[in-house]
Amino acid sequence: MRVHGDQVICRRTNIPHRRNYKYYEDDLREDFHNMCGYCGKSREISSRDFHIDHFVPKSQAPERETDYNNLVYCCCVCNWKKSDKWPTGDPSIPHNGDVGFSDPASDEFDTHLMRDEETGEICPKTDVGSYICNTFNFSTRPIHWVWKAEQLQKLINQFNKRISTLSQEEYKKYALINSELGECKKIFLDKE
Template structure:
């Protein structure tokens, strides 16, 4: 399940600069930063496609109000959903002279530098649980377990389960179809057919769960 969340992300090696070797205004880098972040909010991990492409914010990881020299530096830019961006605002609980993004208790996790799986565990119910460092601070500050995000994570988990089970069922049916056509109905074929039926039933159950989640999600 870890593979579904918080992929390792890397920055573009060389961000475009003006002829005078200065960076462009930060908005110039929106598309590249989106690519760098794999079109995911670096805080709650929602994918742009999971929220109807309603738009992400270009976020200054170190707030420009407190780090004006980094305003246009693309290495200080990340992509976040609108609500995470609003909750984060200009928060920076550390002394700006330290250079650190967190002190082990409060602060922010640099998504390009650290494996976020070391800081967050994701349950089958779609909840983030704090593992270490500033995880609790971030869960609370950014409301990372707000209902809309739990819904997205549950649906992602269920859809991954559907995809996996579908592949299993398809593989089984591909294997036994020639035997059935040749009327070679052995006990092994019957057993595999039952396995495929069980897999299809699991897919139907997962789809029903997704439908219920969507029906109860509200506007």
């Protein structure tokens, strides 16, 4: 399974240039389907702020600070983990086949990383994938709990759509899922 599940992240090419990269937030949120480009966490279940990461860090390519193609919508944890790491030292080379990054809005991203269908964990497929997993600390973060919370949130959204027509039985299930989601959120917010 892909890190982003069934969502394909693709930056639109007709976004007008904006003076400050923060002004792209709405555009990015839409193109990234409201999820972190790196770990796939949905903004909907996160109670923390989402950030805008510069894929090629500003320290490497200051001229790309407001270049939409260089911006990644991401959770604050991923943004902190990546900070201004850029191991190739060359702004035009994201990775050297060994270490470095892959743009989450490119097809190439899926060649380096995958998501375990059973557990929701993010696993490397290549050396670059391993570098990314280590840099973002995917194996020690509560990726599994975030994944589980997202599955529960999807069920809740389905119930919410027809909340007024739920049977008593369904309503009980709905309440149970809601409390399970609360538990999941408590666990992953504690751990991150």
